[in-house]
Amino acid sequence: MMDKAKLLQELLEKEKSGTLKAKDRLAIPAQDIPEQDAEARRRNVSEVALGYTEEQARIEALRCLQCRNTPCVEGCPVRIRIREFIGAVAAGDYRQALAIIKENSLLPAVCGRVCPQEVQCQEKCTVGRSLKDVSQAVSIGRLERFVADWAGSHNGSPQDAHRESGIPAVAPPTGMKVAIIGSGPGGIVAAADTRRAGHEVTVFEAFHKPGGVMVYGIPEFRLPKAIVRQEIETLRKMGVKIVTNFIVGRTRTIEQLMKEDGFEAVYIGVGAGLPSFMNIEGESLVGVYSANEYLTRANLMKAYQFGAGADTPIARSKKVAVVGGGNVAMDSARTAVRLGAEKVYLIYRRTEKEMPARVEEVHHAQQEGVEFHLLQNPKRIIGDANGSVTAIECLRYELGEPDASGRRRPVAIPGSEFQIEVDTVIIAIGNLSNPLIRQTTPGLEFNKWGNIVVDENCRTSMAGVFAGGDIVLGAATVILAMGQGRIAAAAMNEYLARKQGSRSE
Amino acid sequence: MFWAEVEAPLIAQARRPGQFIILSIDSDGSERIPLTIAGVHSERGTIELIWQRVGKTTAELARLQAGDAIANIAGPLGEPTHIERFGTVVCVGGGIGNAPLLPIATALKQVGNRVVSILGARDKSRLILEDRFAEVSDELIVCTDDGSYARKALVTEPLQEVCQRDPKPNQAFVIGPTPMMKFCCQVTRRFDVPTQVSLNTIMVDGTGMCGGCRVEVDGAAKFVCVDGPEFDGHKVNFDLMIKRLNAYKKQEQQAYDQYRQHRCQIGL
Ligand SMILES: Cc1cc2nc3c(=O)[nH]c(=O)nc-3n(C[C@H](O)[C@H](O)[C@H](O)COP(=O)(O)OP(=O)(O)OC[C@H]3O[C@@H](n4cnc5c(N)ncnc54)[C@H](O)[C@@H]3O)c2cc1C
Numbered sequence: 022m023m024d025k026a027k028l029l030q031e032l033l034e035k036e037k038s039g040t041l042k043a044k045d046r047l048a049i050p051a052q053d054i055p056e057q058d059a060e061a062r063r064r065n066v067s068e069v070a071l072g073y074t075e076e077q078a079r080i081e082a083l084r085c086l087q088c089r090n091t092p093c094v095e096g097c098p099v100r101i102r103i104r105e106f107i108g109a110v111a112a113g114d115y116r117q118a119l120a121i122i123k124e125n126s127l128l129p130a131v132c133g134r135v136c137p138q139e140v141q142c143q144e145k146c147t148v149g150r151s152l153k154d155v156s157q158a159v160s161i162g163r164l165e166r167f168v169a170d171w172a173g174s175h176n177g178s179p180q181d182a183h184r185e186s187g188i189p190a191v192a193p194p195t196g197m198k199v200a201i202i203g204s205g206p207g208g209i210v211a212a213a214d215t216r217r218a219g220h221e222v223t224v225f226e227a228f229h230k231p232g233g234v235m236v237y238g239i240p241e242f243r244l245p246k247a248i249v250r251q252e253i254e255t256l257r258k259m260g261v262k263i264v265t266n267f268i269v270g271r272t273r274t275i276e277q278l279m280k281e282d283g284f285e286a287v288y289i290g291v292g293a294g295l296p297s298f299m300n301i302e303g304e305s306l307v308g309v310y311s312a313n314e315y316l317t318r319a320n321l322m323k324a325y326q327f328g329a330g331a332d333t334p335i336a337r338s339k340k341v342a343v344v345g346g347g348n349v350a351m352d353s354a355r356t357a358v359r360l361g362a363e364k365v366y367l368i369y370r371r372t373e374k375e376m377p378a379r380v381e382e383v384h385h386a387q388q389e390g391v392e393f394h395l396l397q398n399p400k401r402i403i404g405d406a407n408g409s410v411t412a413i414e415c416l417r418y419e420l421g422e423p424d425a426s427g428r429r430r431p432v433a434i435p436g437s438e439f440q441i442e443v444d445t446v447i448i449a450i451g452n453l454s455n456p457l458i459r460q461t462t463p464g465l466e467f468n469k470w471g472n473i474v475v476d477e478n479c480r481t482s483m484a485g486v487f488a489g490g491d492i493v494l495g496a497a498t499v500i501l502a503m504g505q506g507r508i509a510a511a512a513m514n515e516y517l518a519r520k521q522g523s524r525s526e
Numbered sequence: 527m528f529w530a531e532v533e534a535p536l537i538a539q540a541r542r543p544g545q546f547i548i549l550s551i552d553s554d555g556s557e558r559i560p561l562t563i564a565g566v567h568s569e570r571g572t573i574e575l576i577w578q579r580v581g582k583t584t585a586e587l588a589r590l591q592a593g594d595a596i597a598n599i600a601g602p603l604g605e606p607t608h609i610e611r612f613g614t615v616v617c618v619g620g621g622i623g624n625a626p627l628l629p630i631a632t633a634l635k636q637v638g639n640r641v642v643s644i645l646g647a648r649d650k651s652r653l654i655l656e657d658r659f660a661e662v663s664d665e666l667i668v669c670t671d672d673g674s675y676a677r678k679a680l681v682t683e684p685l686q687e688v689c690q691r692d693p694k695p696n697q698a699f700v701i702g703p704t705p706m707m708k709f710c711c712q713v714t715r716r717f718d719v720p721t722q723v724s725l726n727t728i729m730v731d732g733t734g735m736c737g738g739c740r741v742e743v744d745g746a747a748k749f750v751c752v753d754g755p756e757f758d759g760h761k762v763n764f765d766l767m768i769k770r771l772n773a774y775k776k777q778e779q780q781a782y783d784q785y786r787q788h789r790c791q792i793g794l
Pocket residue numbers: 135136137202203204205206207208225226227228231232233234235238239240267268269270290291292293294316348349352379455457458489490491492496497498499500502503733
């Protein structure tokens with residue numbers, strides 16, 4: 022393998038002399054991200070992907086063709102100016118790169134790690150298209166992560182690179198109070214953006230730790246919690262008040278917050294938060310978990326340290342079946358591996374191609390020894406006299422006609438039942454919306470799936486109440502939640518400015 | 527049995543009978559456990575908690591001194607008890623279950639029910655809140671399993687007698703250990719007396735997010751923390767619930783043993 026520093030040197034010289042042509046760029050090898058060894062990481066919860074070195078990042082950035090039409094930006098839900106930030110990385114100006122990303126995205130260290138780039142920006146990338154392989158596209162996500170991590174280690178905090186303190190500037194106080202309900206990615210962005218406009222902002226979080234799914238769902242080995250903590254710390258330093266153990270709807274209702282406590286605008290970002298079960302026989306047996314419960318015990322409550330500093334127990338499983346094919350399923354399966362399971366089976370009723378999980382996570386799961394059982398789906402769960410799981414009975418499926426989503430519909434093959442011996446079953450087939458806000462907020466409009474209805478500015482049916490993220494979109498993604506948090510904040514700032522204006526008249 | 531009055535003004539203000547809280551003693555590594563709100567002092571902004579030392583967290587809680595802080599308390603959780611004027615109501619409490627039952631009995635009395643309370647405990651030392659039940663009950667029957675105090679009987683015995691009366695009670699409320707609630711429901715079912723039970727399952731978040739607290743009610747899965755904690759006792763699958771409650775017995779015992787051993791070693 023050619024020395025990276027030397028390769029970079031050569032490429033930079035060629036670029037400088039104007040001889041680095043598109044075909045030369047296309048010939049640069051795509052840079053793999055260094056990873057922890059698959060065997061070693063089965064036994065720890067440290068991050069799997071280790072991040073690019075500076076040389077790797079710049080070489081990868083030089084693969085970018087600097088397309089005039091920037092198709093990648095079309096694929097990005099928040100329209101990051103990708104070409105420009107990658108150009109800055111190639112030039113070694115990471116500060117500038119960060120500033121460009123930050124124009125559109127507040128949490129690059131998170132998004133660089135968890136966005137499904139292969140169906141967003143990277144899917145559209147000309148390099149991947151030319152090489153007829155989306156895995157050969159410019160690794161935009163890894164570059165984003167590199168820039169954010171670089172800032173994290175050079176600035177104390179990956180915040181606005183223009184300011185030495187790393188803390189975004191806050192406008193003079195407006196004297197108006199904003200309540201943000203839920204501290205997931207949407208809530209964090211909405212809080213930052215409304216605070217920047219000078220409002221007095223309070224984030225209410227039901228759990229004892231802020232961060233939403235980023236702390237209780239997505240595992241440490243994929244998203245180190247230190248990153249989320251740092252983002253929350255930045256909010257605090259900006260003067261945002263964060264109140265944990267506060268369940269809106271129970272501790273106080275939205276109506277009380279607005280009528281009695283003086284909050285003039287509210288953002289609802291409470292996430293999906295209601296686990297779907299399959300409604301099959303045996304789902305209440307001991308050893309059957311929702312992915313939410315399994316991951317919360319493992320991540321938030323640190324059950325992997327049970328008896329060594331953590332008091333929350335989790336099943337000590339030998340054979341685990343995980344049902345589902347999304348990120349949540351992969352995270353559950355890989356967590357089970359790390360908790361010491363000997364066999365982890367992932368049962369999914371379609372094929373690998375239809376899996377909604379990020380490709381990288383699918384590969385990581387396979388490398389870590391998770392066995393995929395595709396075109397299969399559970400029919401019932403079987404238990405012993407103590408009510409503990411002993412096996413899961415599945416049916417085989419085949420793919421039929423495409424359904425409304427364009428994916429081919431899986432059809433059960435009659436009489437194909439078979440059993441797999443397991444002691445734990447984790448149901449990871451998705452989340453519905455938690456009904457608490459609906460039950461306690463008369464006047465707020467929901468659709469038939471229990472999601473809050475909003476307009477294009479994230480305004481709900483109630484004046485002064487805005488919403489975004491999974492409670493609006495259904496279980497979606499971090500970047501879409503962030504995007505809505507930003508849109509909502511802009512609408513809230515405008516709403517409050519108008520309110521203030523009409524008051525001073 | 528331990529008792530504490532805890533400053534939690536927002537919870538004290540919002541809480542209604544039948545609701546509970548979830549607490550953890552510190553933020554890193556500590557377990558989250560549900561405890562019912564046994565009482566409230568609105569003027570002081572405090573709530574009353576009563577618990578039994580059964581594992582590491584309840585033991586740690588028992589060691590706190592007046593003035594100490596509990597890092598996290600969230601609530602009030604669960605649906606409040608449906609209180610109405612039923613007529614004659616029989617309230618059956620077992621052991622620690624007397625604590626959550628008291629505010630319910632009090633509220634039932636306040637709206638004009640005739641309240642017959644039956645309190646049971648394993649022995650005299652484990653009987654709690656007798657005096658306070660005396661204040662809110664029209665009739666109070668106390669029994670202990672071993673006869674060390676009052677009548678020697680399980681609560682199902684006086685419950686059956688009360689149900690045999692003419693007219694029979696219009697409604698029953700039963701809170702206590704799960705097997706006790708199961709057997710009480712068998713009695714009231716025989717006499718066709720509608721019965722509310724308050725379930726105390728294992729919980730994690732308490733907001734409906736995890737499903738760990740689910741029980742089978744009338745064949746369907748229900749979440750105790752949001753759909754409950756009270757359910758129609760005649761429809762609850764108690765046998766399955768008891769099995770689920772035991773899911774972590776071994777590990778909980780291990781945590782508690784480690785904790786006690788550790789304290790012995792450092793001479794506490
Ligand atoms: C295991 C798992 C893995 C995932 N992996 C990925 C991935 O790789 N990439 C990706 O893009 N997305 C992923 N997602 C989805 C992504 O995490 C969510 O789409 C995103 O977090 C939604 O953000 P949100 O702002 O809606 O709030 P959430 O992150 O859902 O947070 C909502 C917060 O509100 C709090 N809350 C709820 N009700 C109340 C209340 N009544 N009062 C106060 N607070 C309340 C909750 O406790 C929570 O902290 C994953 C999700 C899960 C569960």
